[in-house]
Amino acid sequence: MEKEKEDKKQEMFKKVKQRKQEGRTVRKIVGITSLAIVLIIGIVVFAGYSYVKSALEPVDPNSTTAIEVEIPIGSSLTTIANTLHENGIIKDARIFKYYTKFKNESDFQAGNYTMTKSMTLDEIIESLKTGKVYREPVFTLTVPEGLTLEQIAKVIEKNTKFSADEFMTKVTDEKFIQDMIGTYPETITEEVLEGNIRYSLEGYLYPATYSFYDENPSLDEIVTTMISQTADVVKGYNELLEEKQMTVHQLLTFASLLEEEATAQTDRETIASVFYNRIKIDMPLQTDPTVLYALGSHKDRVLYEDLKVESPYNTYVINGLPPGPIANAGKTSIEAALNPTNTEYLYFLADKEGINHFAKTYEEHLQNIETYLR
Template sequence: MDKESKKQEMFEKIQKRKEEGKTVRKIVGITSLVIVAIIAIVVLSGYFYIKSALEPVDPNSTTEIEVEIPIGSSLATISSILQENGVIKDARIFKYYTKFKNESQFQAGNYTLTQSMTLDEIIESLKTGKVYRKPIFTMTIPEGLTLEQIANIVETNTNYTKDEFMAKVTDEEFIENMIGTYPEIITEEVLEGNLRYALEGYLYPATYSFYEEDPTLDEIITTMISQTKEIVLGYSSLLEEKQMTVHELLTFASLLEEEATAQTDRETIASVFYNRLELDMPLQTDPTVLYALGSHKDQVLYEDLKVESPYNTYEVTGLPPGPIANAGKTSIEAVLNPTDTDYLYFLADPEGTNHFAKTYEEHLQNIETYLR
């Protein structure tokens, strides 16, 4: 073979290798694209599957599903039970979601769940032992209201009239039932003849959620009393230390609640009342006069101070026979943790700022300075 033939043969081999290299690169490129496409499809499919599994099975479902969680159930077991009952879409997703949120301490029991519940709602239910649902309606009871004012709110938010509410909270059989049901907070003290309403001050101010369209009056009232129990029993040791009954606590706290203004110092007002009680001085707080009169007035007149009533703290020493309104947590805590002072008098100026005095002469000077 001559020299030219060898060159030609080498050239052809080089060209062949180039073609083969191009073919290989095409195959590799196409294969890579296919692999990337497959990965993208898998990732997207996984994403949409997980996204779907994190959503309610049927957001519009109202069908109730009875689910039993046995004692000692592991998270994996609970997840499987929920999937088997159709409450969730995927047990594994629920398990991983729960671990991701660091949720635990689920409670055994029987639950009535629905397919419209979110994973968070299901988790909350299993943690509290109660079914967590969106309320049908809520009702807010502000601080400082009397039973009659609460009755107006109930009438506005439910199908019950004010008269029906008042008939229930003043019914002797119902009151006796409440004493038996809540002996820790409601005692025979509420049956003393000089109380206007036995359950005045025992319906705690809060926003309440109701999951039935028409809860009974018993359910509405006991829900509020139960909240009072939950709040008050948190201070059992302080009550024992002060040798104070729950009835006395709620009575005292109601005075602070009614005397309060936006800027008031309830702990200091509480100290004034404590100092007066120790000296057997009348508390002389206007809200008790208004409660005795049974009407609201912008200004208490001198003649009002003479009203004959066990609630009139201008005429009667000591605490009134019972609460004059419902008291919130701030007022309850002020009764149990008053400021240590020597004050015997206080007044609020037109802006709501309180001014305290140790002597009557100082109090008269405050009147002259801030009210005239």
């Protein structure tokens, strides 16, 4: 009897101890779970805070590239926010909308704005309210179409504190070129390193007027800004390039020929058709600007003996495109290279008035020479 009572007592103690252990286990599980939940909530809150904080900051505080943004009449806040996001001026359209509503801002004006990725949300809002560019540039730099790197170097020397030699040293520096390939891989590829190319970055410094907001921008910033603009322009043609199985390098090379052949009244699309037609039948392009680039000097008139210069750029002695661009091409020439007129022309010439005359046969071309140039 006594033994039975003792056994029951031991069994009871055992169950109490077991329940205590189970309680501790449950409390431990609850504690760990609660801690995990708190940590997850903390991570989510921190991630959300970091994202919102980042979205409230400029897209690129160091950017000086001017971006044209059109806000149509009657645009809603949602439309404006989406337009700014599509143009890369803000990081997140929703955050911009919430921030604008939080600040109780409204009465934005329609119009064409020149903005940069370095603008704060307050600066963007101020611009949209006043209809003016909020940030005034310290100075502007205009790089015309059709310039070679050596000619751009003279523009830089004339308008900045940097010499032409410093500019050429920068744009031909191997490390800088590799950095640009790494920064803009969809625009600048290993094609620019091909051995026959005179200057790897020839044609990659986009012709435009640039606004700088730093009193003393570095040479790196000036050059990178021009390259960044090229990247921004050509990315808009990615689908066409893929459709034509054409690389950016080939596009800029082709466009540079059109740019150098162009006069104020030139039909670039039709000239492009002549070049494409010649390429199809393996006929040399025979464009004088490539001869001048091969010679490395400017001439008012290309002589017959010049046409024989041995150079991978001389399209009188090679078939197809030269190894790289011979100048910087503007948007008009780039679009003409992608959208040539459908013709059967193989020849063209510009008369003394700058008007182009096209021909399907060499006989017609000779007649045009006789009619318009003699």
